[in-house]
Amino acid sequence: MKIGVVTFPGTLDDRDAARAVRIAGAEVVNLWHADDNLQKVDAVVLPGGFSYGDYLRCGAIAAQAPITQAIVKAANGGLPVLGICNGFQVLVESHLLPGGLIRNEKQHFICRDQKLRVENVDTAWTNQFELNQEITIPLKNGEGGYIADAETLKRLEGEGLVAFRYLDMNPNGSMNDIAGLRNERGNVVGLMPHPEHAVEAGFGPNTDAAMKSGIDGLKFFTSVLKAVVNA
Amino acid sequence: MPKIIVEVMPKADLLDPQGKAVANALHRQGYGKIQNVRIGKRIEIHLAAAPTEEDLQGAREIADSFLSNGVIEDVVNIHVED
Amino acid sequence: MPKIIVEVMPKADLLDPQGKAVANALHRQGYGKIQNVRIGKRIEIHLAAAPTEEDLQGAREIADSFLSNGVIEDVVNIHVED
Amino acid sequence: MSQVVDTTAVAAATPDKAQPWKELGLKEDEYNRIKDILGRRPTSGELAMYSVMWSEHCSYKSSKIYLRQFGEKVTDEMKTHLMVGMGENAGVVDIGEGWAVTFKVESHNHPSYIEPFQGAATGVGGIVRDILTMGARPIAVMDQLRFGAVENPDTARVVHGVVDGISFYGNCLGLPNIGGETVFDKVYQGNPLVNALSVGALRHEDLKLAKASNPGDLVILFGARTGADGIGGVSVLASETFDSTGPSRRPAVQVGDPFAEKVLIECCLELYHAGVVAGIQDLGGAGISCATSELASNGGAGMRVDLEKVLKRDESLTPEEILMSESQERMMGIVPKKDLKAFTAIVDKWEVEYSILGEVIGEDRLYINWHGEEIVNVPPRTVAHDGPVYERPVAYPTWIDALNANSVNAAGLARAESATDLAAQLLEVVTSPNQADKSWITDQYDHYVGGNTALSQPDDSGMVRVSEETGLGVSIATDANGRYGQLDPYAGAQLALAEAYRNVATGGAVPMAVTNCLNFGSPENPEVMWQFKQATAGLADGCLELGIPVTGGNVSFYNQTGDVAIHPTPVVGVLGVIDDVARRVPSGWQDQGNNIYLLGTTRDELDGSVWSEVIHQHLGGKPPVVDLAGEKALAELLHGASLQGLLESAHDLSEGGLAQAVVESSLRFGIGARIWLGELMERDGVDATSALFSESTGRVLVSVGREDDVKFVGLCEARNIPVLRIGVTDVKGEGATLAIKDVADFNLAELRQGWTQTIPELFG
Numbered sequence A: 001m002k003i004g005v006v007t008f009p010g011t012l013d014d015r016d017a018a019r020a021v022r023i024a025g026a027e028v029v030n031l032w033h034a035d036d037n038l039q040k041v042d043a044v045v046l047p048g049g050f051s052y053g054d055y056l057r058c059g060a061i062a063a064q065a066p067i068t069q070a071i072v073k074a075a076n077g078g079l080p081v082l083g084i085c086n087g088f089q090v091l092v093e094s095h096l097l098p099g100g101l102i103r104n105e106k107q108h109f110i111c112r113d114q115k116l117r118v119e120n121v122d123t124a125w126t127n128q129f130e131l132n133q134e135i136t137i138p139l140k141n142g143e144g145g146y147i148a149d150a151e152t153l154k155r156l157e158g159e160g161l162v163a164f165r166y167l168d169m170n171p172n173g174s175m176n177d178i179a180g181l182r183n184e185r186g187n188v189v190g191l192m193p194h195p196e197h198a199v200e201a202g203f204g205p206n207t208d209a210a211m212k213s214g215i216d217g218l219k220f221f222t223s224v225l226k227a228v229v230n231a
Numbered sequence B, C: 001m002p003k004i005i006v007e008v009m010p011k012a013d014l015l016d017p018q019g020k021a022v023a024n025a026l027h028r029q030g031y032g033k034i035q036n037v038r039i040g041k042r043i044e045i046h047l048a049a050a051p052t053e054e055d056l057q058g059a060r061e062i063a064d065s066f067l068s069n070g071v072i073e074d075v076v077n078i079h080v081e082d
Numbered sequence D: 001m002s003q004v005v006d007t008t009a010v011a012a013a014t015p016d017k018a019q020p021w022k023e024l025g026l027k028e029d030e031y032n033r034i035k036d037i038l039g040r041r042p043t044s045g046e047l048a049m050y051s052v053m054w055s056e057h058c059s060y061k062s063s064k065i066y067l068r069q070f071g072e073k074v075t076d077e078m079k080t081h082l083m084v085g086m087g088e089n090a091g092v093v094d095i096g097e098g099w100a101v102t103f104k105v106e107s108h109n110h111p112s113y114i115e116p117f118q119g120a121a122t123g124v125g126g127i128v129r130d131i132l133t134m135g136a137r138p139i140a141v142m143d144q145l146r147f148g149a150v151e152n153p154d155t156a157r158v159v160h161g162v163v164d165g166i167s168f169y170g171n172c173l174g175l176p177n178i179g180g181e182t183v184f185d186k187v188y189q190g191n192p193l194v195n196a197l198s199v200g201a202l203r204h205e206d207l208k209l210a211k212a213s214n215p216g217d218l219v220i221l222f223g224a225r226t227g228a229d230g231i232g233g234v235s236v237l238a239s240e241t242f243d244s245t246g247p248s249r250r251p252a253v254q255v256g257d258p259f260a261e262k263v264l265i266e267c268c269l270e271l272y273h274a275g276v277v278a279g280i281q282d283l284g285g286a287g288i289s290c291a292t293s294e295l296a297s298n299g300g301a302g303m304r305v306d307l308e309k310v311l312k313r314d315e316s317l318t319p320e321e322i323l324m325s326e327s328q329e330r331m332m333g334i335v336p337k338k339d340l341k342a343f344t345a346i347v348d349k350w351e352v353e354y355s356i357l358g359e360v361i362g363e364d365r366l367y368i369n370w371h372g373e374e375i376v377n378v379p380p381r382t383v384a385h386d387g388p389v390y391e392r393p394v395a396y397p398t399w400i401d402a403l404n405a406n407s408v409n410a411a412g413l414a415r416a417e418s419a420t421d422l423a424a425q426l427l428e429v430v431t432s433p434n435q436a437d438k439s440w441i442t443d444q445y446d447h448y449v450g451g452n453t454a455l456s457q458p459d460d461s462g463m464v465r466v467s468e469e470t471g472l473g474v475s476i477a478t479d480a481n482g483r484y485g486q487l488d489p490y491a492g493a494q495l496a497l498a499e500a501y502r503n504v505a506t507g508g509a510v511p512m513a514v515t516n517c518l519n520f521g522s523p524e525n526p527e528v529m530w531q532f533k534q535a536t537a538g539l540a541d542g543c544l545e546l547g548i549p550v551t552g553g554n555v556s557f558y559n560q561t562g563d564v565a566i567h568p569t570p571v572v573g574v575l576g577v578i579d580d581v582a583r584r585v586p587s588g589w590q591d592q593g594n595n596i597y598l599l600g601t602t603r604d605e606l607d608g609s610v611w612s613e614v615i616h617q618h619l620g621g622k623p624p625v626v627d628l629a630g631e632k633a634l635a636e637l638l639h640g641a642s643l644q645g646l647l648e649s650a651h652d653l654s655e656g657g658l659a660q661a662v663v664e665s666s667l668r669f670g671i672g673a674r675i676w677l678g679e680l681m682e683r684d685g686v687d688a689t690s691a692l693f694s695e696s697t698g699r700v701l702v703s704v705g706r707e708d709d710v711k712f713v714g715l716c717e718a719r720n721i722p723v724l725r726i727g728v729t730d731v732k733g734e735g736a737t738l739a740i741k742d743v744a745d746f747n748l749a750e751l752r753q754g755w756t757q758t759i760p761e762l763f764g
């Protein structure tokens, strides 16, 4: 199975995303922003970072890239796409997911181990979780405040499109504690926190069991393997 | 050098944490009269020659499609300066 | 509601990375005529009543001392809107 | 500077033309020396070059004679792992398995006071480019910060700007921040210190040196365009002190673009990998003046450059300004003609702009033309390496004997009388700004990116995995204590070295090499020069005794306002190697029911301590005794113990003494403990105040699983390291407490509340 990992100029977590894909047992295909060929991948990860410096608006310039255009087309055709942090911002700027992401309420970049509730397990990227499972993965962003107008929020909640919600504390002032979204079809998922930083014991968040041993993020990647096989 | 100025502001009914932070700071400094602060962008597009009507048309398109995100922002003003 | 608008731009002879990135993006999109882009801030100060002369004076002070960083930015314009 | 071009011909024809050498920071004899070298007056372009390159910042003219010791006081043994020593952009250390690392710490103090955000941001950018020029991939950064007093209104401006700047630039580069220092002291009010460290990893065969030695190779400037940023910044910033009276010369600041630098990193690594560059030099202070003269001088060759070919952001720049511009995110590559096509293919791929400025020549000359007219014609060495060298006057400070005499005991500072006193003082110490939790700062830094961070804040050292196959990794700790430095700069430097060395050892790594950033006042003040002389001697002697070489560093002088200098602040960074980062040891208890041992001896050493500062606002006496042999034995013990997997945790004792260490060890993972001081006080003959707050060196607090007790104690006794069981770890979670017998039972939740709220309350 082949999973594409996109690199824009300024992408930072592409190596981490590739590592996560490998640990999950899939083959990594590096996708370059300037290409518009998805090389027959079975799924795509848009990793975190500061594509194009996050200038103008996070993800806005990356949303214009040829590879993004190709991904949008394929996503509308059902290709599983995961947007992490800056990747989530790209999905929002490409209107694959609604709303917007703005500067954190406290105005500072924040890096912490963040507790989330998985509110949606029938997507390509969450099917290995249990409904309402509580997970901890790293969060690190300066512009992760989710906003949307009233009716959009109503629709998101009504149609159960909120995939992840912040628990214990809302780190960036996101409306309704929204940490991540899914699309109607469930193939596109975006979130601010970083599952790819919680896939290898020794380098993840602390758990009660042992320091840095958290690997809750791995299920994102094993989920898509299952989804693709069943598809 | 002639410029097209595009002004973008966060949508009125959406929160603007940056503006809020500044407003609070100003209140702490004693500027009680200030009700609210909102912070947007002022974007200068520099051109070699005075813009033609179609340059302006182009600018309007860029402003809506790229320089602003209609979901969370409004383009409040586009004008020419030189 | 009456507003004082403060416009702040990066100093002309300093690098504006944001403007540069946007200009490059626009060039990639085929807007060759665009020579340069610079991005600054448009700050709206909302007031309850039409600003008095001293409100404006206050705004000028805030603009220089707080809303802009004189080392790297210039206040290019302050005006009233309602 | 003149708009009509001042060519070498014009210069020869108008020998008596008045030139602004003074305004450019040159001394008269330096100006005359330039004339002797050239046999005529310099052109304005040459004057610009010499003035920046001969500034203190670039030429090290006041420190050179002392820095030599770092290269001289070394044994062959110490050199065995050294692939590149001092003098290059950064030293390179062989860490085995075909891997090498390069690391260096540098200051960006003055710019960070003028414009804290951009100053700190470009400080990070600069050190990362240094690492890159060695052919290494940067893998982590650290930041060493000194701010003014927390109560001073200007401090918040600097703190917010500096932390935002480091966060903005480092995070956007995708480099994990694995540690640093934060200190508040009024002596840094007008002179905050912003030091930044970067470490990079490379395969042995990928090692590069920035030099131009092959005639015919092309000289290519690539990266950002050249603008008016920080013109004259180097000479002005590094050779003028801030004087509240009199007009302070504020230079044009530099604005950083971390995105451009991230792209540059990937681009340069691809250029190295493709083997299409002979060398790459970064452009930092002194910009093109520095890059051209250093590349040529390093390569023992010359260069011919057409300056008008430089891509400019602003067409009005004069040639002198172009030579001095400090625009960031630029690199100069030396490219064999045959590789030009491959080179341009790669830079184009990364959408990096470039322009071919000229080529390397066999002749020992640097020619720079401006639209065909010769504006520079100099021997490159005289600009880059043969600058002035001063043996500045040195004077034993008139005030220091009195300061040393005024010890805690001589001053009769009241010690804690009762358990209540001790408990109150402990809380006051651990919640004081310098001892309180630094998460408000470190939570603004990405320590996850890369997926290789094994240790970071709040542990004693930062540790990153280098080889994903074997787990081979490196760790770094940095330290400096300005108060100790003020009491005794020789000891102060060794204490910084000892603590950084210990902090690497507690993590489980083996100390290997040293970098340093020496922050001092004005070298023109003989007493400051004495402090510098003492500190460098202390550091060099200390490294020799510990057997680890200094691989590079940086000097920052003129950190003073008026004639008041900062405390001598020699930031020392120690690099350690660990065969498998899975073995790393955290600084806090990990489990209930483990035994807590204190290694080392506690003396009545409160002079210069946090206790004397926080409880009595006192500074006087002599700093703690340094015992480097003891530190070495301790480090070997810790390594042995961690190899056998005996250590659940290890935390060194430093500022705040045992009190600080037990509190931090408990709060690390929220695990309680019961501690008793009686046996310690009895064995070492100290009172409770010293037991808790003394800052005696060579001490580490470890926790060991019950089953490993005998083994561990045996190990200590075999190496005759003083070992004493002073407690046992307790339950975690709800109601967990740190119970210190005859002091108090501290509820961990309340303790954490106090320890974590100090900094946010001040700056949040």
Ligand SMILES: Nc1ncnc2c1ncn2[C@@H]1O[C@H](COP(=O)(O)OP(=O)(O)O)[C@@H](O)[C@H]1O
Binding pocket: D142, D143, D144, D145, D177, D178, D179, D180, D181, D182, D438, D441, D442, D456, D457, D458, D459, D460, D461, D478, D479, D503, D654, D655
């Ligand atoms: N400015 C900073 N940037 C990054 N890490 C920091 C900074 N300041 C403090 N730290 C981290 O906080 C922890 C405590 O700092 P400190 O008490 O100085 O450690 P130590 O006493 O071992 O020198 C360490 O892990 C250190 O790396």
Ligand SMILES: [Mg+2]
Binding pocket: D460, D503, D651, D652, D654
């Ligand atoms: Mg320590």
